[in-house]
Amino acid sequence: MLKANISHLPKDHPKVEFGRIGVLLMNLGTPDGTDYWSMRRYLKEFLSDRRVIEVNPVIWWVILNAFVLTKRPFASGEAYRSIWNEELDESPLRTITRSQAEKIAEKLSDAPQIVVDWGMRYGNPSIKSRLMNLQQQGCDRILLFPLYPQYSAATTGTACDKAFDALKQMRWQPSVRVVPPYYDEPRYIEALARSMKDSLAKLDWEPEVVIASFHGLPLEYFQKGDPYHCHCAKTTRLLREALGWDEHKLRLTFQSRFGNAEWLQPYTDNTIEELAQEGVKRLAVVTPGFSADCVETLEEIAMQGRETFEEAGGEKYALLPCLNDTPDSIDMLEAVIRRELAGWVDLDVSQTAEQPAERTLAASGTHG
Numbered sequence: 001m002l003k004a005n006i007s008h009l010p011k012d013h014p015k016v017e018f019g020r021i022g023v024l025l026m027n028l029g030t031p032d033g034t035d036y037w038s039m040r041r042y043l044k045e046f047l048s049d050r051r052v053i054e055v056n057p058v059i060w061w062v063i064l065n066a067f068v069l070t071k072r073p074f075a076s077g078e079a080y081r082s083i084w085n086e087e088l089d090e091s092p093l094r095t096i097t098r099s100q101a102e103k104i105a106e107k108l109s110d111a112p113q114i115v116v117d118w119g120m121r122y123g124n125p126s127i128k129s130r131l132m133n134l135q136q137q138g139c140d141r142i143l144l145f146p147l148y149p150q151y152s153a154a155t156t157g158t159a160c161d162k163a164f165d166a167l168k169q170m171r172w173q174p175s176v177r178v179v180p181p182y183y184d185e186p187r188y189i190e191a192l193a194r195s196m197k198d199s200l201a202k203l204d205w206e207p208e209v210v211i212a213s214f215h216g217l218p219l220e221y222f223q224k225g226d227p228y229h230c231h232c233a234k235t236t237r238l239l240r241e242a243l244g245w246d247e248h249k250l251r252l253t254f255q256s257r258f259g260n261a262e263w264l265q266p267y268t269d270n271t272i273e274e275l276a277q278e279g280v281k282r283l284a285v286v287t288p289g290f291s292a293d294c295v296e297t298l299e300e301i302a303m304q305g306r307e308t309f310e311e312a313g314g315e316k317y318a319l320l321p322c323l324n325d326t327p328d329s330i331d332m333l334e335a336v337i338r339r340e341l342a343g344w345v346d347l348d349v350s351q352t353a354e355q356p357a358e359r360t361l362a363a364s365g366t367h368g
């Protein structure tokens with residue numbers, strides 16, 4: 001640990017230590033509780049984000065306050081209650097993200113100058129509070145790691161905005177790097193494929209079809225140039241190749257629609273229903289775009305999805321878990337971090353992640 005030369009400063013000037021490197025995992029966020037006011041506070045912050053809702057802000061303000069925030073907190077609160085981690089009184093997303101940070105920190109203990117922390121774009125712990133904390137611990141270089149394999153302005157973009165907003169208020173800013181989206185990293189695809197095989201092996205039945213369901217996005221955002229759809233398509237194509245499956249066995253769909261506009265298609269709920277109506281009896285769903293299980297996977301896919309499938313005539317249904325804090329997932333995240341820290345710290349790089357061999361300069365709009 002280096003000590004700054006502050007001999008020219010007054011005696012009561014705070015002691016300044018620097019030389020540490022911060023790694024900040026950033027995920028979406030989560031309410032502090034499932035009651036109306038906790039839900040409302042969380043949804044208000046989320047749905048006031050102009051990266052998430054791109055409609056006219058004045059019109060949206062009226063709709064949000066008059067309609068959405070009077071009803072949605074009740075429905076969302078119920079969904080969160082059905083998956084809440086009662087033991088720790090928090091949402092699964094928060095439990096898993098914290099565990100990911102703790103496990104990564106342990107794996108990086110060969111470099112004691114690295115400090116790993118985690119923060120949420122909406123709700124707590126806020127990205128700003130964690131950045132300040134890292135700085136107070138002596139981090140003058142910080143690696144921001146948005147935990148979204150596929151880039152979207154509505155997730156990765158806004159998480160980085162929030163970090164940069166905090167940096168804007170600092171006199172002495174740390175140097176910052178951002179981990180790129182990892183949708184086509186070989187280690188991510190391999191981890192997904194292995195995790196799927198393990199989960200499928202635990203079932204006493206074999207699915208006829210597996211759906212790869214990603215969080216949706218309004219179609220208009222894609223038309224304006226958001227690469228999210230292409231990243232999802234490429235992840236799915238690489239996953240098919242890794243599993244040796246074709247387009248009928250592993251289908252790409254999009255879930256969690258909000259509002260009345262058209263979103264990316266095909267829709268997960270409609271696909272689940274159509275497959276059952278077409279006579280598919282055994283169906284599994286995997287959600288590769290979520291780095292951790294959350295309300296969108298545990299409630300919408302595991303519970304609502306099952307109901308949809310069974311009501312339409314399906315018999316066997318399973319949600320395959322996200323990568324979460326499994327050893328494979330932590331190894332993959334650690335490898336990406338080690339690679340991205342190159343030049344900042346002299347790390348054992350035998351464990352770093354290889355860059356995808358085939359990532360090329362693709363034209364925007366190129367599909368998977």
Ligand SMILES: C=CC1=C(C)c2cc3[nH]c(cc4nc(cc5[nH]c(cc1n2)c(C)c5CCC(=O)O)C(CCC(=O)O)=C4C)c(C)c3C=C
Pocket residue numbers: 028029030031046052053072076091093148152154155215216217218228256258289290293294295296
């Ligand atoms: C209203 C527009 C929304 C857009 C656009 C959107 C994009 C988007 N979201 C994720 C990942 C997650 N979203 C989660 C919850 C969630 N998402 C929206 C709305 C939009 N998301 C809402 C209103 C909610 C809250 C729950 C609800 O009321 O339905 C979560 C789960 C958080 C948790 O605590 O469990 C995740 C993760 C992505 C990847 C994405 C765009 C690509």
Ligand SMILES: [Fe+2]
Pocket residue numbers: 215256
């Ligand atoms: Fe969302």
Ligand SMILES: [Fe+2]
Pocket residue numbers: 229230231233365366367368
């Ligand atoms: Fe695309």
